[in-house]
Amino acid sequence: MTVEAEVLNELHRLRSRLPELTGALAAGADGLVLAQDMPDVQPEGLAALTAAALGVGRRMVDLAARGEFRELLVRGAGGCLATYAAGPSAVLTLLADDGTNIGRLHLEGRRSGARIAELVAGRSADDRPAVRRGEPPTSPPAPSQAHGRILGALPVRIPPQSRYHP
Template identity: 75%
Template sequence: MAVEAEVLNELQRLRTRVPQLRGALAAGADGLVLARDLPDVEAEALAALTAAALGVGRRMADLAARGEFRELLVRGADGYVATYAAGHSAVLTLLADDRVNVGRLHLEGRRSGTRIAELMAATSTPDGPPRLPGGTTAPTAQGRPLGSLPLRIPPQSRYGS
């Protein structure tokens, strides 16, 4: 079974475990859709925003010295948007009603994020970057996936010094 189908199965199982979940999306750190179970939401736009949120979340966690990014929760008037890291090459975004049990949302979102990370890791080449849908590889810099590059610029390299 292709990794996309396995990720979609995980999203569908997640929606059965959390009844107030209204949508789920797995995207690459580059903003490309891996799998989606989203009614009435433009998946490509949400995937792009999710990748942007992942970048901002990673940067915030780094600058605040809080360790590696894990999750981000946005609460709107009608519910929640929760984003979870799924390894270094993917991210999981969940849309939930305002009456969702947020603890349960986090518990199940973290579990699914871990499962998606495992599925993505299984598609990585042993000595190269992760494989994306269609067999292409993730963008890299000096052989490292872009999502794994450090967020801080070392002081000695700033402003040409």
């Protein structure tokens, strides 16, 4: 099963535990949707705004010397939006109706955020090339070597006289 499918399963489980949720979204810190269960909201737009809020939240706790970012709660007249860190590279955003038990929302949101962080971290570990015991890891060629081969094959045209460099 792919990481995205496992994250989506976690979102479904979360919504079954909290029926007052109207939507759940897991996104990368870059603003791309990992998985979503949001019937009435455009997930791509919310994922991008969530990533921006994550960046602002991280900066705020850093400036105030409050440690690592954990969560952000935004309340509107019709409900709330809660954002939870899901490791260093993902974020979980939940939409809930007005009157939702915020303590329960935080409890379940933190648990799901931790689970999503594990799933995303597992993908990162699986994406790395396997190294056999006793063998040094392989590394790509040094940038100067790679660029030299590529750029050496390209023709370079230098204008005879430029207005910027007489």
